[in-house]
Amino acid sequence: MEEDQKENNGQRRKGISRRGFIQLVGAGAIATTLGDVSKSSPVEAAEAAEKGEMVHVSLQVNGRRHRFKVESRWTLLDVLREKLGLTGPKLGCGRGECGACTVLIDGQPRYACLTLALEAEGKAILTVEGLLRDDELGPVQKAFWDNDAMQCGYCTPGQIMAAEGMLRVNPNPSLDEIRKGMSGNLCRCGSYAHIFKAVEQAAKLKQTV
Amino acid sequence: MTMPNFTYIRPKSLKETFQHLSAGNARIHAGGTDLLGCLRDGVFTTEKVVSITRIDELKRVERLKDGSFRIGALTTITELANHPLIKERYPALAQAALEVASPQLRNQGTVGGNLCQKPRCWYYRGEFNCTRKGGARCFAILGENQYHCVLGGRGCYIVHPSDLAPVLMAYGASIEITGAGGTKKIPIDKLLVLPEQAITRETALAPDEVLTAVLLPPMAQGSRSSYRKVRARGSWDFALAGVALALRFYEGKVTSAKIVLSGAAPIPWRCPDSEKIITGQSLNDEIIARAAAAAMREARPMQYNEYKIELFKGLITEELAAYK
Numbered sequence: 305m306e307e308d309q310k311e312n313n314g315q316r317r318k319g320i321s322r323r324g325f326i327q328l329v330g331a332g333a334i335a336t337t338l339g340d341v342s343k344s345s346p347v348e349a350a351e352a353a354e355k356g357e358m359v360h361v362s363l364q365v366n367g368r369r370h371r372f373k374v375e376s377r378w379t380l381l382d383v384l385r386e387k388l389g390l391t392g393p394k395l396g397c398g399r400g401e402c403g404a405c406t407v408l409i410d411g412q413p414r415y416a417c418l419t420l421a422l423e424a425e426g427k428a429i430l431t432v433e434g435l436l437r438d439d440e441l442g443p444v445q446k447a448f449w450d451n452d453a454m455q456c457g458y459c460t461p462g463q464i465m466a467a468e469g470m471l472r473v474n475p476n477p478s479l480d481e482i483r484k485g486m487s488g489n490l491c492r493c494g495s496y497a498h499i500f501k502a503v504e505q506a507a508k509l510k511q512t513v
Numbered sequence: 514m515t516m517p518n519f520t521y522i523r524p525k526s527l528k529e530t531f532q533h534l535s536a537g538n539a540r541i542h543a544g545g546t547d548l549l550g551c552l553r554d555g556v557f558t559t560e561k562v563v564s565i566t567r568i569d570e571l572k573r574v575e576r577l578k579d580g581s582f583r584i585g586a587l588t589t590i591t592e593l594a595n596h597p598l599i600k601e602r603y604p605a606l607a608q609a610a611l612e613v614a615s616p617q618l619r620n621q622g623t624v625g626g627n628l629c630q631k632p633r634c635w636y637y638r639g640e641f642n643c644t645r646k647g648g649a650r651c652f653a654i655l656g657e658n659q660y661h662c663v664l665g666g667r668g669c670y671i672v673h674p675s676d677l678a679p680v681l682m683a684y685g686a687s688i689e690i691t692g693a694g695g696t697k698k699i700p701i702d703k704l705l706v707l708p709e710q711a712i713t714r715e716t717a718l719a720p721d722e723v724l725t726a727v728l729l730p731p732m733a734q735g736s737r738s739s740y741r742k743v744r745a746r747g748s749w750d751f752a753l754a755g756v757a758l759a760l761r762f763y764e765g766k767v768t769s770a771k772i773v774l775s776g777a778a779p780i781p782w783r784c785p786d787s788e789k790i791i792t793g794q795s796l797n798d799e800i801i802a803r804a805a806a807a808a809m810r811e812a813r814p815m816q817y818n819e820y821k822i823e824l825f826k827g828l829i830t831e832e833l834a835a836y837k
Contacts, residue, residue, distance in 0.1 A: 351522065351523050351524070351525075351567075352520075352521065352522045352523070353520065353521045354520050355518045355519060355520045355560075356518050375518070376518075376519060376520065376521030376562070377516040377517065377518055377519060377521075378516075379516070379549070398553060399550040399553065399554065400546055400550060400614075400615075400617070400618055403615070403617060406617055409620075412591070412620040413616055413617050413620060414617050414620050414621045415546070415617045415618070415621065417549075418545060418546045418549045418550065418621065419545065419621070420521070420542075420545060420549070420564075422521060422523070422564075423542075423545060423564065423566060466616065466617070469616070470616065483747070483748075484616075484747075484748050485616055487615055487616070487746075487747070487748035487749045488614075488615025488616050488617040488618065488749055489615075
């Protein structure tokens, strides 16, 4: 049973990435795989956008650079989901209370719903999709899977990114540090006990891989 | 809950920033966490968002020659909490920074933004044309007021939401404000205003001025400080009650004291009577009890927030007792 679910999960993941690809092409976004992002020349950021005007923005997401047009009021979450088809980050509260939209920006967990797309230019953005290692789950994803750290799963991508960000700064957190470190993410199903176990296991997994 | 349209500008210099701000109906974007929430919820509207995030000179934490510190307004709350010299010299400030909001918001929110944030009163944040929005009524007076102020309210009964501000006040910090006309320094007490001074704004900043830095005076010998925040959850919540203490001791006696409350009033609330009671004394249970009672002597609770009075007395008592 467990193996079947894992297999299904693998297929789901592939499904999302196909959908993401189609949306990406459909939206007319240009993605370039960059061998070494840090060596590529920086693109000059938009310094002004009139009300309602579409201006170019260049975002580095999961190691790829994407260039497309945005309105000044669009958030990073809007463009990740609607322009890039990355549906891992979720819209929950839209006001920085629930954490469903958590992504890493320059390695730090932040709320994509409270970040303007234009403000994210020039920064490295990592979503839950970027934690995959080829077709394998990354260590934090695997720990959430192994510990059944979700029920409905809506908050999970945000929880995983919050855990990933915390473990990068604090690789051996105590239970109390985990609780505080994960406090910016709500789970309405109440899976907290499993989430904390998952983060404990993720800390160990990250050190072995 | 859609984001309204606005013109967006990201200047590279302060000079350019002032030009855009002086054109009127503009809002400053630093971390953006409070700004975007307010715009989305319709707490206020703006024509123009002026982002100061490209202005690198606002991002530095510097130790000045006289031993004081200058904290650039764009320093994030996380940077402040982790700064080794701040942790060593101003422990209450690092402590308070760690108590702010959630990890995500600390990574994004800035020191300047924390001091200029809008209050969290649910009537102000909701669809109520309250006195702070220029309306005729404060809905908290007859409404749900369990989180509202017990001191300093008049026409509006918000509490100041910042955890940094009470600590900065206890440390005697100043605020650097820069405008087209130049730079000025004011004590933080003069930055934050009571409803009776200006009911529709929280700070003394003019629309075309920018809070550019926080200035911390050098710590004197024998100084000790702390911040404690009491809230309904263990984290990611605003203070029900909080107390910042900055005390100096010489031979076991308090030689100077600052006691500042959060969650009590529309601004961080100094307790001068309590400070007087403990100054010149060795801290003992009787002195501490008198100081705690004095802090709440002028308190005027509303229907649902009377619990705060005992909460503050207990909190002040416990915190002062830790210095015995």
